[in-house]
Amino acid sequence: MIRAVKGMRDILPPATGIWNFAETTAYSVFRAYNYQEIRTPILEETALFARGVGAETDIVGKEMYTFEDRDGSSLTLRPEATASVMRAYIEHRLDQLPGVKKLYYIGPMFRRERQQKGRYRQFYQIGGEAIGSESPLVDAEVIEMSVEILTRCGLENFQLLINSVGCPNCRPAFVELLRQKLSELAPKMCVDCQRRAVTNPLRVLDCKVPDDQPIIETLPSILDHLDSACAEHFHTVRGVLDHRGIVYEVRPRLVRGLDYYMRTTFEITHSGLGSQNTVLAGGRYDGLAESIGSKVPAPGVGFSMGEDRLVMSVEGTLAQTAEALVIVTFTAGEATRNAALSAAGQLRQAGIRVEVSEGKLKKVFETANKLNARLAVICGENEVAAGTVSLKDLAKQEQWTAPSGELLEQVKKCLNK
Ligand SMILES: [Zn+2]
Numbered sequence: 001m002i003r004a005v006k007g008m009r010d011i012l013p014p015a016t017g018i019w020n021f022a023e024t025t026a027y028s029v030f031r032a033y034n035y036q037e038i039r040t041p042i043l044e045e046t047a048l049f050a051r052g053v054g055a056e057t058d059i060v061g062k063e064m065y066t067f068e069d070r071d072g073s074s075l076t077l078r079p080e081a082t083a084s085v086m087r088a089y090i091e092h093r094l095d096q097l098p099g100v101k102k103l104y105y106i107g108p109m110f111r112r113e114r115q116q117k118g119r120y121r122q123f124y125q126i127g128g129e130a131i132g133s134e135s136p137l138v139d140a141e142v143i144e145m146s147v148e149i150l151t152r153c154g155l156e157n158f159q160l161l162i163n164s165v166g167c168p169n170c171r172p173a174f175v176e177l178l179r180q181k182l183s184e185l186a187p188k189m190c191v192d193c194q195r196r197a198v199t200n201p202l203r204v205l206d207c208k209v210p211d212d213q214p215i216i217e218t219l220p221s222i223l224d225h226l227d228s229a230c231a232e233h234f235h236t237v238r239g240v241l242d243h244r245g246i247v248y249e250v251r252p253r254l255v256r257g258l259d260y261y262m263r264t265t266f267e268i269t270h271s272g273l274g275s276q277n278t279v280l281a282g283g284r285y286d287g288l289a290e291s292i293g294s295k296v297p298a299p300g301v302g303f304s305m306g307e308d309r310l311v312m313s314v315e316g317t318l319a320q321t322a323e324a325l326v327i328v329t330f331t332a333g334e335a336t337r338n339a340a341l342s343a344a345g346q347l348r349q350a351g352i353r354v355e356v357s358e359g360k361l362k363k364v365f366e367t368a369n370k371l372n373a374r375l376a377v378i379c380g381e382n383e384v385a386a387g388t389v390s391l392k393d394l395a396k397q398e399q400w401t402a403p404s405g406e407l408l409e410q411v412k413k414c415l416n417k
Pocket residue numbers: 166167168169170171226227229230
């Protein structure tokens with residue numbers, strides 16, 4: 001038997017209903033903030049991610065699905081979408097469009113990660129990018145919008161963490177300071193930190209190894225080393241969030257290991273997911289365009305959220321949101337069949353979820369029960385002859401008869417109860 005590839009999975013009904021709900025919710029929030037969809041190819045030239053994500057990252061170093069195409073070129077299944085969005089932005093000169101370019105995407109990403117619970121090698125991200133402005137108002141709006149998506153999806157008790165990672169003007173001095181402190185401390189830390197202390201000292205700050213935490217606590221905070229422009233930018237982001245009533249916590253250790261990230265970084269965590277608790281991460285990436293070869297600057301800020309994790313977190317609370325199902329059934333002959341098909345057609349046009357089922361009533365009710373149907377509409381010979389339909393509320397086990405002309409009204413009344 002052929003099975004799904006290891007680390008990849010089929011997403012089946014009824015779970016797909018929750019995926020649809022999460023995506024529909026995201027679409028409507030994006031629309032409210034004037035974002036438009038961008039769809040980029042799943043395959044890109046490998047060089048895009050090597051430069052745009054960073055050759056030294058785990059993603060590019062160990063986790064990408066990279067292969068040689070038949071013409072010898074190196075292609076990669078996208079491990080994330082920001083680099084692709086920026087490539088499209090540059091390639092199609094979207095900088096020439098007016099205003100801030102606000103783009104969103106929803107789709108699969110691919111990383112050959114170590115197997116662990118809740119991690120898939122094909123996973124889904126919902127993300128937004130606002131490109132073309134350095135204004136802190138845009139950072140705050142992106143944060144507000146991402147909080148709005150999670151809230152409307154029904155996620156509760158999540159925590160928003162924010163920080164500023166400075167800019168090419170103020171960060172190098174801070175990194176140098178870290179490097180000095182770490183030359184002494186790193187030998188007492190984990191192997192990864194020992195390596196990062198040399199290659200990328202900033203990343204020591206987000207080490208998750210418990211034994212390293214007391215040492216990390218003693219390291220200097222980047223917030224004490226921002227230049228005045230970065231401090232002012234962060235101050236405004238915080239001011240807008242405060243004004244909008246968005247609760248956050250400043251986490252000076254929240255950093256990104258890549259040079260093009262600057263100023264605002266943020267993350268949303270949710271305790272329901274155990275140790276894999278980041279649902280969403282984002283930040284400003286003003287240097288990304290240049291790092292993938294653009295001559296035109298394209299300052300941007302964006303976020304991406306793990307749809308797999310979001311769905312996992314809200315699954316329990318959303319189980320009952322499925323729309324009610326109506327079973328339309330007929331007993332024998334062409335006249336009852338036609339009456340049933342007309343009834344089903346009328347209800348479907350009104351947006352009601354309908355299944356047509358033929359056969360003995362007892363059997364039909366058994367099936368209806370298994371399908372969790374809410375209501376049955378019965379078109380029997382007697383009903384058809386009298387110009388009526390019978391309705392049965394399957395939850396209450398009540399049955400009554402109504403003129404066929406009142407079908408839609410009666411069904412709506414019953415479903416709204
Ligand atoms: Zn700065």
